[in-house]
Amino acid sequence: MKTIIVYMSRHGCTEKAVKILAEHLGKDISVKNLKNENAPDIDGYDTVIIGGSIHAGQIQTEIRRFCQRNMEKLLKKKTGLFVCCMETGKTAEDQFNNAFPEELRNHATEKGMFGGEFDFAKMSAFEKRIIEKVANITESISLLDRTAIKDFAGKFR
Ligand SMILES: Cc1cc2nc3c(=O)[nH]c(=O)nc-3n(C[C@H](O)[C@H](O)[C@H](O)COP(=O)(O)O)c2cc1C
Numbered sequence: 001m002k003t004i005i006v007y008m009s010r011h012g013c014t015e016k017a018v019k020i021l022a023e024h025l026g027k028d029i030s031v032k033n034l035k036n037e038n039a040p041d042i043d044g045y046d047t048v049i050i051g052g053s054i055h056a057g058q059i060q061t062e063i064r065r066f067c068q069r070n071m072e073k074l075l076k077k078k079t080g081l082f083v084c085c086m087e088t089g090k091t092a093e094d095q096f097n098n099a100f101p102e103e104l105r106n107h108a109t110e111k112g113m114f115g116g117e118f119d120f121a122k123m124s125a126f127e128k129r130i131i132e133k134v135a136n137i138t139e140s141i142s143l144l145d146r147t148a149i150k151d152f153a154g155k156f157r
Contacts, residue, residue, distance in 0.1 A: 003028065071101065
C-alpha cells in the first residue's frame with residue numbers, strides 16, 4: 001500500500017502536523033509540499049492524504065486546484081482530508097467544508113481537524129496586527145491536536 005501526503009503550510013504548523021502524521025503512518029510514505037514542489041502524479045499511490053491551513057477562512061488555492069484537477073482519480077482511491085486552523089467547533093467545520101469539494105468530502109475515509117498554531121516569530125507585521133485585532137492574541141500559542149493526528153493516522157494504517 002503506497003501512500004502520499006500532499007500539503008501546504010504558510011508558517012510551518014501544517015508541516016509539523018504532516019511530520020507527526022507520517023511518523024504514525026510508518027514506512028513507504030511520500031510527502032509533497034506544494035509550496036516548493038510540483039503537484040505529484042498520484043497514479044502510483046493507493047492512498048492520498050491532502051491537507052492545508054486556513055487563512056481568512058480559505059485553504060491554499062494550490063490545494064483547491066490539486067483536488068479539482070485530480071478529482072476523478074481521487075474518487076477511485078483511499079483518501080484523507082485535513083486542515084490546520086485556530087477556529088474550533090462549527091466554524092472550523094464550515095471552513096473544512098468550504099476547503100474541499102463535497103464529492104471528495106463524501107468519498108474521504110477520514111476528515112481531520114488538527115488544530116493550529118499562532119507563531120508570531122514567523123508572521124509578517126500585517127499578519128500580527130490582524131491576529132491581535134481579530135483574535136485578541138499577542139503571543140505565540142500552539143493548539144496542535146496530536147491526538148486528532150494519531151486517530152486520523154489510525155484509519156490509514
Ligand atoms: C493572517 C492569519 C489569518 C488566519 N485566519 C484564520 C481563519 O480565518 N480561520 C482559522 O481557523 N484560522 C486562521 N488562522 C490560523 C491558522 O490557520 C493557523 O495559524 C495555522 O496553524 C496555520 O498553519 P500553517 O503554519 O501550516 O499555515 C489565521 C492565521 C493567520 C496568521
